[in-house]
Amino acid sequence: MDWREFLGSIISNASERDRIATEIGVHSVTLSRWVSGESSPRPHNMRQLLRSIPKQQRNQLQSLLEKYSSDVSDFEIDTSEQEIPYKFIMEVLDARASIPDLLRFWSITRLVLQQALRQLDPEGVGLAITVVRCMPPRDGKIRSLRESVGLGTPPWGGDLEEKALLLGAESLAGHVTVSCRLEHIGDLRANKTFLPAYQVEHEVSAVACPIMHACRVAGCLLLSSTQIDYFAPEARLSLVRGYTNLVALAFNPDEFYDPEKIALHIMPPQKRQQTFFDGFRQRVLKLMQDSSRSEKRLASPEAEQLEWQQIESSLLDFPPENRTG
Structure with a gap:
């Protein structure tokens, strides 16, 4: 039995096939194509596949995959990667307690984004993360959002701050800040209702999570990926929520606004800005x-x-x- 045959026996159960596909962040038909040989998983898909398989079957599948690809022998399947490390959380809290007010926002957001980038994109498949914050009110209302600290892996540049723009009601960030609810788009090519921050040729999926404190909002954490449905797995969305809560520690209390004060305008596109x-x-x-x-x-x-x-x-x-x- 080769790995395709073995995987086929596992996903013969429809509910298990759907569960595994959701955990990996692919369509269930993709699993069937791997089994039939129509396509093959990339290395990061193999790692996610192994993580999603029940423990009693994982070792056998890994052994079969090692015969197919030498890269698999280097995989360390650590399911603890689905949680933010406790040591890092304490590092952020220490920074919150000790860094001067003037440096707190930049220091904490950079610290959190660097760790989030490492954990959410360990294979370097392409991810951008940006802190989007409310601009100060005009006539008592928030009219736009400002991209501030941002980091990415190729095809995005490492530091995205120099490419920062103002976003409004037309953007995914604007929609999430107004609704105060996490929103993710599995395929931007099929769903063009709201635009993410950095549109590049290979950008495929995006997620935004509101930055909240005491039912007030300061903006959102915005992430874009080169992979379809990259943010579909609940474990990955949980990480996004967790890192967003850590980013909230970088803000002053007066930077959070009542949702009724958010009245975003439509902002001009990047080339006009x-x-x-x-x-x-x-x-x-x-x-x-x-x-x-x-x-x-x-x-x-x-x-x-x-x-x-x-x-x-x-x-x-x-x-x-x-x-x-």
């Missing part, structure tokens, strides 16, 4: 230099926020006919 961000860093430095001659000197985060607010004003005044395409 880009001209407003040209020279962003130079304008921030000028604000800081100018403030040095006044009584209140601006720190870098404060100057950046003022510049973001100026860009938001320009984009909100953008003619409606130029908000698409």
Whole structure:
């Protein structure tokens, strides 16, 4: 018996086939194609397949897979990877307690995103994670969201902060921030209702989870993957929720807003926004230099926020006919 035959005997039970497919994050028909030989799993799919198989069958399937691919012999099937390590949680709490206010947001979000990227994309198949935060209210309402700290693995660049944009009601992040509910899209090619943050040629699935505190919202954690249904497994969604709760520790209490204050506008697309961000860093430095001659000197985060607010004003005044395409 080879591995395809053995897998076929396991998934002959329809409910078990559906369970395994959901755990892996593929369609059940994909499992049938692996069994028939029409297609073959990639290395990260093999690892997920082994994790999803009951323990009493896992060793035999791994032995059969090793005959098919030498990579399998290096797999360490550790189901504890489905949980955020306790040691890391304590590291975040220590940072929350000890880091000065001015550095807390950047330090904690970078710390959490680095760990989340390692755990959610151990095979490097392609993942982007971004913290999206509410812009300060205008006339008592939140009109847009700001992408801030972001990290990714290829095809995304490592640091996504330089590509940050303002998002609105047209975006997946906007929809989730308004509804205060996690939302994931298994195939962006089939569902184009809401757009994620960084659209690249190989982007296929996305998930966003609201950043909450005491029934108030500060934005969301936004993730995009190159794989179809990558966020379908409940264990992976649980990790997304957990990392989102850790990111919430980076925010001040006054950065969380009552949901009724969220009234997002539709923001122009990336190519139309880009001209407003040209020279962003130079304008921030000028604000800081100018403030040095006044009584209140601006720190870098404060100057950046003022510049973001100026860009938001320009984009909100953008003619409606130029908000698409």
